[in-house]
Amino acid sequence: MRTDNLFNRYLPILRWGSRYRQVDLLDDSIAAVVVAIMLIPQSLALAILAGLPAQMGLYASIFGLLMYSFFGTSSSLSIGPVAVVSLMTAAALGKLTLASDAEYIAAALTLTFLCGGILLALGLLRLGFMANFLSHPVISAFITASGILIGASQIQHLLGISTSGHNLVDLGLSLSNTINGANLITLSIGIFAILFILWFRIGLRQLLKKIGWGDRAANAFSRAGPIFAVVITSVIVFVYNLGERGVQTLGEVPIGLPGLMIPDFSFDLVNSLLRSAMLISIIGFVESVSVAQTLATRKRERIDLDQELVGLGAANIASSLAGGFPVTGGFSRSVVNFDAGASTPAAGLLTSILIALAAIFFTPVLYWLPKACLAAIIIVAISSLIDFSVLQKSWNYSRADFAAVSLTLALTLVIGVEIGIAAGVLASIVVHLYKTSKPHVAVVGKVPGTEHYRNVDHHQVITHENILSIRIDESLYFANTRYLEKLLTELVAEKPRLEHVILMCIAINKIDLSALEALEKANKALSELQIKLHLSEVKGPIMDKLRHTDFFRDLSGNNYLSHNQAVEDLKNDDAAP
């Protein structure tokens, strides 16, 4: 029954839903409460980071979580706005010249819809593998740089001033121009909130464990710092009427759930946001999948990359239509969800309901919430993103990887997120091509008394004047064919009595068409010099492809299963005239 299969494939909820038990509901409910308490203040804060009204963060979380619970495959992943994607959203929208806040919001909806459409399309076309083309160290460097930019962008809220810019240079200049307007009460609230949340996370957790709380409960409660900080700072602002002393608060926040919104699909807007939407989609997908994969391994579960794309696509389209902004799977909230015992995607569904209830009943109290408190929440959250160890690690392991990593870090900080990640992806590809473009090639000879062949430079081996035995330790493809042609020319030029070249193919995993053409050319060129080209120890899958080619048919020499056999066969030609 084809429709059945299709439904099952694209609606994972049918699979886990039919096996749902009461004990699952208990586990999922506990996790939902813990995650909702963590996610509500974060959602508000991240909307502000993206340059949008705070409530859009709630809408994004509610509808993102809802859709993912139907379409997603990970039982632990928690969906919503995340810091790096919110920063990229701000950068994408900041490039446009928009007349009003309403236009800015409309553009955000369009961007979100585009992200959803791109993710969905990639999923339906089964192009999830494209995420693999991003190198992990490059993404680490990008996330570290993004964390720094996010921190720098929040300084304005801590100081009660207004800065602009999407890189460190612009933010720094803007800060130096406006710092005279700093409000010390705002700063005090911000610093208090930072210290309070950190104490909750570290000090209080240890205290709770000491007085006999279990690990899981203490860990979960220690994540509630932000919500308490929100309540406490709001009360302080209300009681002392600090709004009149220059402390910026959220002010009027609409009550209840949003109506259906239709994004603006005018050609100019779509055209100018498309590239940003692609970058946001890919970064969001890669981040989300990394978390999902890590947590799935711990549970011995599987996740389906293409269905993950469908799930994230649906989440973003829903977020767009409900007046939210781009969402994806967040690292720390998913780990919290996992640790709190979420056993199915229903945990996300329940989280969604809890946040919706909060949006309906508690938004009026947000009137007095100081923006400095939200900035504090973000600053604590992103502190875990910043990790320079990748610089040290790549420096020690490979200078080429280090070059790609440091380029990404520097360009993201100095120019911005889009150029930074684009340059990083490009650099990691160029580095890979470069590293494989000069493969390790050994001229080999026989270790006396064995059938083994080793590098003539490192071992005492037997060679023959009329034979050149070459082992290439790399797949042959366009980026290294020219190097190998050149090397072969040089090696041949060194041996005037040469009659046979034997390529030992044991370490060759692939041969592309460029390389095949180069082999054909080499075969022809060597023939003109009365030198035969032989192959030895070609792997099965490669032989299957070579067998039907002109190259193999026209090969001047033979194809040997063993290199030793080849040398034994050919060495006696030495005596020939």
Next chain:
Amino acid sequence: MRTDNLFNRYLPILRWGSRYRQVDLLDDSIAAVVVAIMLIPQSLALAILAGLPAQMGLYASIFGLLMYSFFGTSSSLSIGPVAVVSLMTAAALGKLTLASDAEYIAAALTLTFLCGGILLALGLLRLGFMANFLSHPVISAFITASGILIGASQIQHLLGISTSGHNLVDLGLSLSNTINGANLITLSIGIFAILFILWFRIGLRQLLKKIGWGDRAANAFSRAGPIFAVVITSVIVFVYNLGERGVQTLGEVPIGLPGLMIPDFSFDLVNSLLRSAMLISIIGFVESVSVAQTLATRKRERIDLDQELVGLGAANIASSLAGGFPVTGGFSRSVVNFDAGASTPAAGLLTSILIALAAIFFTPVLYWLPKACLAAIIIVAISSLIDFSVLQKSWNYSRADFAAVSLTLALTLVIGVEIGIAAGVLASIVVHLYKTSKPHVAVVGKVPGTEHYRNVDHHQVITHENILSIRIDESLYFANTRYLEKLLTELVAEKPRLEHVILMCIAINKIDLSALEALEKANKALSELQIKLHLSEVKGPIMDKLRHTDFFRDLSGNNYLSHNQAVEDLKNDDAAP
């Protein structure tokens, strides 16, 4: 003596010049005459193809050849304007909005200088390897498409009309609008010239051999068809006064050599030509090096890629300052040079002098040369560029390569040269990443009675419940780490009694930092499941890098020299509780 070395390195003429003998001079002189006779009409025709005055082709050849003979390393390469690069020049200049012919010429000089500067810089920075990143089948497809575009662009001269456009669509539309103005006398001259040159190449050569000429002499003479065509058609136009019957001729061509020109370096012009200059430089370099490499192999010589860049850079800068346009090593003229017996780069120097003499003494007779004859010369010349066999070949060998090749061909024809080659390069890189992103991975077991391990799917082998032996047939790098992580998760999920995972690394030629991090992560995740990760048969160069990493220090299992040893050691753990 450092300066001595530097001079020797950057001025190859010092090396071969000091060994120059009288017999070399004779060989080089003969080759120079043959090549000059071939190159003079081609240079004129290619300048017209680039949309420039005919004499600029002569200037480009004279000074390109001159400089290359000092700085180049190939004894056979013949420098000058070539068809594909001339087409790309026309496309690059066609994108600009230029007010007059003088501005068009000035922009050509700037473009040429930029090409020279880029080539020189790449050479001095020793970045010649960048040319390797172009896949040969993609270049073949690009050259075939360019050949078709060149042919289509010459139809106007054969018909005596004027068309515009840099792709087949625009050229076709333009042709259908102007074809009513076709001049039949012009067409007759063009067809006569095509047939005449073809007869010279094929019919006359066989005739000459029949009447006893040597192979070399007959071949050389058969290449002189274009110059005879030029003389004959010019005489016909002069005698019958066909200029008044609507046959377009070159008209006034300046006599003698040009003065020094200084290109226009205004920011806007440089900025809008820079990307084109990069593409032209790279394509020119790749074409030139391919020829040089092929001919060097035949002579058992070496060429130095970086010094080749210096040579081509100097040639283009000189061409620019002398009022020429982009030059590079041409395929057919280099083969002619080689066949005619050129023994050193002095052949190029002599060719340069001969063309200079022609520019001084023979330009007045070009007044009557019909453009249709030059179009005929180009059409015959490019007919050898067009080769669709790469489509068939790639289709048979690999569908992914076919996709890259056909994309390049289609986009070049339909949109233009720059988009075509850029898309081709990108596609070939994506294809390579894709192919290596899902590497061949085998779960292996022991062939009974041997120490060999083979794929469990294809062989009757011995396996153990507590051991998973995996052989990965590919280097580990960012594009395949995620796939391998996923595969490992799945394989582990299938074996509930698993205690040991052994990675057989015999076919792994490289491990990049992304892959190292993935291995670290896998090691940690498996540890949490009480499963140990072991390595076996790691190659020497890889072990040298791994030895100092945290991964290797924290590896839960062991590193075995032989896979069999690993299995023998670990299989008895089976009995453990």
